[in-house]
């Protein structure tokens with residue numbers, strides 16, 4: 137079965153990973169801009185990273201027959217210095233104009249400070265003024281509930297937001313319901329050590345259904361599994377779910393979400 141990996145940091149993955157993903161049936165990936173594990177010291181460093189995401193990583197991915205789409209933004213871990221973040225934001229429009237860029241992301245909160253909120257508000261403004269889709273990172277577990285609610289509050293107060301075009305990622309059992317009840321897409325992150333296991337993801341499918349649900353590896357430079365979606369598919373099968381439901385979650389849903397971006401052009405294989 138074909139699948140789409142809508143959240144993975146290809147810049148942190150090896151060619152062995154790309155080959156394994158392609159052989160497993162991956163036909164396209166989405167790569168949000170994020171924290172590289174260290175804080176960047178200049179706007180130029182962000183600029184070069186955005187070039188990497190829009191030039192080099194698509195080339196690398198294409199060698200394995202997979203399409204590469206990306207998101208441009210300032211991540212929550214580097215959002216504390218608001219004036220620096222604003223300088224980076226000035227560089228974003230030229231990248232947001234490129235054909236395979238899906239929108240503004242991943243943006244969000246980490247420690248939920250007022251400076252992070254100031255940066256996030258400015259990023260949301262850029263997205264809404266341009267009519268861009270948005271991908272939100274919600275904080276790690278100790279701040280997840282509070283941070284998710286703060287993001288939903290920010291969006292609820294802005295009548296320019298089209299919730300069909302917004303993805304709130306890294307949901308867990310205590311946040312998924314509110315995200316979906318308010319009309320957003322919800323992402324589940326399958327990490328081997330933290331976040332959601334494949335079995336817990338299947339539980340949430342069974343409890344909440346497959347609508348507006350995205351399942352991803354969010355694989356990066358830490359312990360993570362670029363084939364986590366395959367593990368999720370196996371867990372779904374072992375619970376007796378049929379192939380059409382599995383396909384809906386790992387293929388049809390990401391396509392439905394990404395297709396809302398006017399720049400998204402992809403001859404999706406059937």
Ligand SMILES: [Zn+2]
Nearest residue numbers: 168170242354
């Ligand atoms: Zn990520």
